[in-house]
Amino acid sequence: MIRIDGLSKAYGGFVAVRDLSLTVEAGEVYALLGANGAGKTTALRCLATLLRPTSGTARIAGYDTVEQPLEVRRRLGFLAASMGLYERLTARELLRYFAALQGLEGAGAEARIAEVVETFGIEPFADRLCGRLSTGQRQRVSIARAVVHDPPALVLDEPTLGLDVLSGEAIYRFIDSARSRGRAVLFSTHQMSEVELLADRVGIIAGGRLVAEGTVEELVGRTGERNLARAFLRIVEAA
Amino acid sequence: MNARVAVRVLAKELRETLRDRRTLMMMVVIPVFLYPVLFVLMEQLALLGQRRLEEEPARVAVVGGAPEAAAFLDADSVLRVVAVRASPERAVADEAVDAVVVFAPPAGEGETGHARIVFDDTRDRSRYARDVLDRRLEGWGDTLLARRLAERGLPAGFAEPLAVAGTSVATAEQKGGYALGRFLPLILILMTVLGAFYPAIDLAAGEKERGTLETLLTAPVPARDIVAGKFAAVAVIAFAAAVLNLGSMLLTFQSGVFRFGEAASLSFSLPLSAVGVVLAVLVPLAVLFAALFLGIAVRSQSFKEAQSALTPVYILSFLPALLATMPGIAFTPGLALVPVAGVAFLFRGLLSGDAPLAASVVALASTVVYAGLALGFAARSFGREEVLFGSGSGAAPAGSFLERVRGWRTAGRGVPLPAESLAFVAAVGLAYFYLGGALQARLLERGLLASEWLLLALPAVAFAALGPYDVRRTLALRPVGPRALGAALLVVAGGIPLGWAIAWLQALFIPVPRELFGVLEKLLTAGDLRRLIWLLFLVALTPAVCEELVFRGVLLQGLSREMRMWRAVGTTALIFGAFHLSFETAIRFLPTAWVGLLVGYVVWHTRSLFAGMLMHFVNNALAVVVVSTPALRSRLVTPEGEPSWLLVAVAPLLLFAGLRLLPRRTAEPLDAAPGGSLTPA
Numbered sequence: 001m002i003r004i005d006g007l008s009k010a011y012g013g014f015v016a017v018r019d020l021s022l023t024v025e026a027g028e029v030y031a032l033l034g035a036n037g038a039g040k041t042t043a044l045r046c047l048a049t050l051l052r053p054t055s056g057t058a059r060i061a062g063y064d065t066v067e068q069p070l071e072v073r074r075r076l077g078f079l080a081a082s083m084g085l086y087e088r089l090t091a092r093e094l095l096r097y098f099a100a101l102q103g104l105e106g107a108g109a110e111a112r113i114a115e116v117v118e119t120f121g122i123e124p125f126a127d128r129l130c131g132r133l134s135t136g137q138r139q140r141v142s143i144a145r146a147v148v149h150d151p152p153a154l155v156l157d158e159p160t161l162g163l164d165v166l167s168g169e170a171i172y173r174f175i176d177s178a179r180s181r182g183r184a185v186l187f188s189t190h191q192m193s194e195v196e197l198l199a200d201r202v203g204i205i206a207g208g209r210l211v212a213e214g215t216v217e218e219l220v221g222r223t224g225e226r227n228l229a230r231a232f233l234r235i236v237e238a239a
Numbered sequence: 240m241n242a243r244v245a246v247r248v249l250a251k252e253l254r255e256t257l258r259d260r261r262t263l264m265m266m267v268v269i270p271v272f273l274y275p276v277l278f279v280l281m282e283q284l285a286l287l288g289q290r291r292l293e294e295e296p297a298r299v300a301v302v303g304g305a306p307e308a309a310a311f312l313d314a315d316s317v318l319r320v321v322a323v324r325a326s327p328e329r330a331v332a333d334e335a336v337d338a339v340v341v342f343a344p345p346a347g348e349g350e351t352g353h354a355r356i357v358f359d360d361t362r363d364r365s366r367y368a369r370d371v372l373d374r375r376l377e378g379w380g381d382t383l384l385a386r387r388l389a390e391r392g393l394p395a396g397f398a399e400p401l402a403v404a405g406t407s408v409a410t411a412e413q414k415g416g417y418a419l420g421r422f423l424p425l426i427l428i429l430m431t432v433l434g435a436f437y438p439a440i441d442l443a444a445g446e447k448e449r450g451t452l453e454t455l456l457t458a459p460v461p462a463r464d465i466v467a468g469k470f471a472a473v474a475v476i477a478f479a480a481a482v483l484n485l486g487s488m489l490l491t492f493q494s495g496v497f498r499f500g501e502a503a504s505l506s507f508s509l510p511l512s513a514v515g516v517v518l519a520v521l522v523p524l525a526v527l528f529a530a531l532f533l534g535i536a537v538r539s540q541s542f543k544e545a546q547s548a549l550t551p552v553y554i555l556s557f558l559p560a561l562l563a564t565m566p567g568i569a570f571t572p573g574l575a576l577v578p579v580a581g582v583a584f585l586f587r588g589l590l591s592g593d594a595p596l597a598a599s600v601v602a603l604a605s606t607v608v609y610a611g612l613a614l615g616f617a618a619r620s621f622g623r624e625e626v627l628f629g630s631g632s633g634a635a636p637a638g639s640f641l642e643r644v645r646g647w648r649t650a651g652r653g654v655p656l657p658a659e660s661l662a663f664v665a666a667v668g669l670a671y672f673y674l675g676g677a678l679q680a681r682l683l684e685r686g687l688l689a690s691e692w693l694l695l696a697l698p699a700v701a702f703a704a705l706g707p708y709d710v711r712r713t714l715a716l717r718p719v720g721p722r723a724l725g726a727a728l729l730v731v732a733g734g735i736p737l738g739w740a741i742a743w744l745q746a747l748f749i750p751v752p753r754e755l756f757g758v759l760e761k762l763l764t765a766g767d768l769r770r771l772i773w774l775l776f777l778v779a780l781t782p783a784v785c786e787e788l789v790f791r792g793v794l795l796q797g798l799s800r801e802m803r804m805w806r807a808v809g810t811t812a813l814i815f816g817a818f819h820l821s822f823e824t825a826i827r828f829l830p831t832a833w834v835g836l837l838v839g840y841v842v843w844h845t846r847s848l849f850a851g852m853l854m855h856f857v858n859n860a861l862a863v864v865v866v867s868t869p870a871l872r873s874r875l876v877t878p879e880g881e882p883s884w885l886l887v888a889v890a891p892l893l894l895f896a897g898l899r900l901l902p903r904r905t906a907e908p909l910d911a912a913p914g915g916s917l918t919p920a
Contacts, residue, residue, distance in 0.1 A: 049457070074459070083450050083454040088255040101247065
């Protein structure tokens with residue numbers, strides 16, 4: 001469902017991502033682990049059609065991000081920490097706007113909006129302006145925005161960054177249910193507990209390269225460490 | 240294009256804008272409430288001031304003259320004659336009295352007597368006293384005249400064989416339209432510009448700053464549909480702002496709260512058809528500003544950055560409108576072509592009831608064309624990765640301005656920052672303008688020589704050598720190969736005739752001050768060889784060295800640190816052109832900037848100031864030689880300044896060959912250092 005092949009992205013002389021390849025199947029949750037500046041965000045932005053790869057390809061449901069960006073965006077829910085909300089729209093208006101841009105209008109759109117409002121517990125603040133929401137509330141609206149068109153592929157760049165336990169929990173539950181509904185989920189994070197809780201497979205990225213890949217157990221076993229955090233450190237230091 | 244998406248975007252932007260207090264203030268509150276309040280307040284204050292002046296009689300003193308004259312003045316209730324001991328000037332200056340009338344010693348029988356009013360032009364009361372005295376003394380003069388006529392038994396009309404009175408055929412409406420036509424176009428255009436200003440920033444750079452643009456671009460709609468919607472929103476807001484202003488202003492004038500109009504027998508009303516045309520013209524104007532501003536704002540990364548990028552554009556785009564407020568400038572099809580000015584004239588014509596058809600159509604059509612061009616520009620700005628996400632990283636540029644400064648300092652000696660270069664050139668420019676001007680006025684040619692070397696070359700070298708900079712890099716003092724020099728010569732050889740063509744084209748629009756050029760020509764004409772050599776040294780070699788050190792040295796090198804090539808070279812050329820401006824020589828700006836553009840381009844590519852010096856020298860030396868050699872001159876340009884078109888036709892070939900021959904700019908090893916990495920390589 002999500003497929004990256006030999007992807008590289010350079011800014012002038014600086015290479016942020018080098019020859020990255022990975023795939024995420026439908027019904028699978030894949031966690032991308034890496035230190036700040038390792039290249040996670042750049043790789044995910046290439047997937048989201050926001051950046052053009054210098055070489056290599058990225059595909060969502062078989063559509064190339066460069067050749068058919070609009071087809072990709074129809075099938076992808078993308079969320080990044082840097083993404084903002086329109087402060088002078090209410091949460092519901094914002095969802096309605098993005099649903100419309102996704103081609104959803106009328107009763108179908110309203111039903112779908114009601115669904116995500118319910119899923120992420122937005123109802124209590126659905127008619128408040130986004131500018132007045134707390135960080136956790138904003139993040140829940142953001143992810144609801146990203147999935148309002150019920151895409152088969154989800155790419156979430158640090159979806160729980162700066163969230164309290166309650167808001168984080170809503171997102172864990174959502175990722176879990178997305179897997180059971182056959183969605184492919186690719187997310188990046190710093191939190192080992194999240195990875196252990198959610199991920200079917202883990203990729204570790206360092207210096208723009210994928211340096212290790214496998215299930216949590218495989219990675220821990222391969223390094224002979226006690227837990228994923230220590231295994232991650234060992235792998236990144238060796239890279 | 241998908242209209243559904245554009246309409247969606249438009250509706251959402253309008254909804255958000257209507258919830259924004261800042262924009263609402265600008266659009267609704269200010270025009271609808273402020274105008275009436277402001278006008279009424281101004282009127283009341285003016286009336287109040289007038290009343291206060293009239294409340295108390297003006298205190299005046301009388302020196303000399305017949306006692307009955309003083310008695311005549313005192314009889315008027317608005318004057319009170321008081322005695323002063325000090326001199327009239329002293330008394331007025333000390334505010335002991337408001338004015339003093341000084342009568343000259345009595346003239347002989349039948350002669351003119353003289354009186355002088357001493358007053359203070361900077362004191363309201365004193366000026367008022369002078370006005371009152373003027374009128375009263377005129378009355379006294381009439382009294383004297385009547386007395387003389389009576390003594391000789393002549394009728395009162397004897398001394399006034401002709402009484403003149405004027406009758407204007409203009410109706411009150413026409414007079415009102417004329418007054419309205421003077422300033423209303425300016426306000427209408429200003430309001431359209433202001434109306435587009437904040438929304439354009441907010442919808443483009445603001446959206447980027449808040450991170451919502453990224454969100455928006457993950458939606459499956461093409462960027463051009465989004466830009467269409469956003470642009471429509473800005474245009475609608477700008478249009479609405481202008482319409483609200485127009486309506487509010489007309490209502491204020493017509494409602495009668497404004498009484499000055501009645502007093503001057505003006506009537507402010509607009510025929511409905513004129514209102515229709517004004518609205519129709521406002522549409523392309525709003526489109527023009529919306530697209531222009533949006534295209535610029537979208538290239539900025541933040542609200543602040545967009546604001547500083549747009550402010551000069553905003554002022555420049557508004558300036559042409561001032562033309563329409565000047566008396567004596569007629570609305571011609573040529574003027575109608577000037578962006579914004581054409582619309583301003585059209586508004587003026589519509590309001591005063593005489594808009595020539597041809598010019599009006601040209602103004603409307605050209606504005607539509609400009610709006611279309613601006614729209615293309617805006618669409619191109621959108622949908623480019625580096626425009627949308629800055630350098631492409633998607634994040635804000637690393638580090639604040641201060642951090643960048645610090646990083647550069649610790650990275651060792653380098654090239655001045657753009658701000659430092661600009662500050663240096665501003666200081667040098669001021670010194671050259673004032674000190675240099677004084678030197679040249681006093682010492683003539685030697686003054687010119689001194690100001691070039693002492694006020695340009697010396698400061699440039701001192702700045703580069705004494706500041707924390709690498710002298711060689713700051714002044715671009717690098718060796719240059721024969722190929723680059725050859726290319727530089729070709730470029731300047733091709734550029735000069737094109738410069739003449741520019742000057743000639745410009746002369747079709749702006750009158751050339753012939754007398755001034757006569758003087759300049761005489762200065763540049765060498766009678767003998769000695770004079771020729773001196774002139775070549777003075778006006779060719781000296782500026783080539785001194786001005787290059789400042790402009791293509793400190794300025795261009797500093798700007799190139801952080802700007803792309805065209806922006807750095809273009810900015811340098813504009814400043815170079817402005818440096819050659821004076822009150823009489825506005826027409827030198829374009830040709831000089833053109834030369835600056837070519838020299839800057841070559842220096843940027845060769846990284847060598849010597850190439851620039853050579854070009855500058857050739858350019859100036861050629862002027863001396865051509866002016867001094869009538870035979871050569873008559874072949875190149877007509878006395879009217881029309882260049883030989885054969886030469887102009889060949890010039891692009893030379894220019895093109897030079898540009899092709901020009902070596903590409905190569906990266907410098909030093910540029911890889913931190914701070915230097917910002918220089919485009």
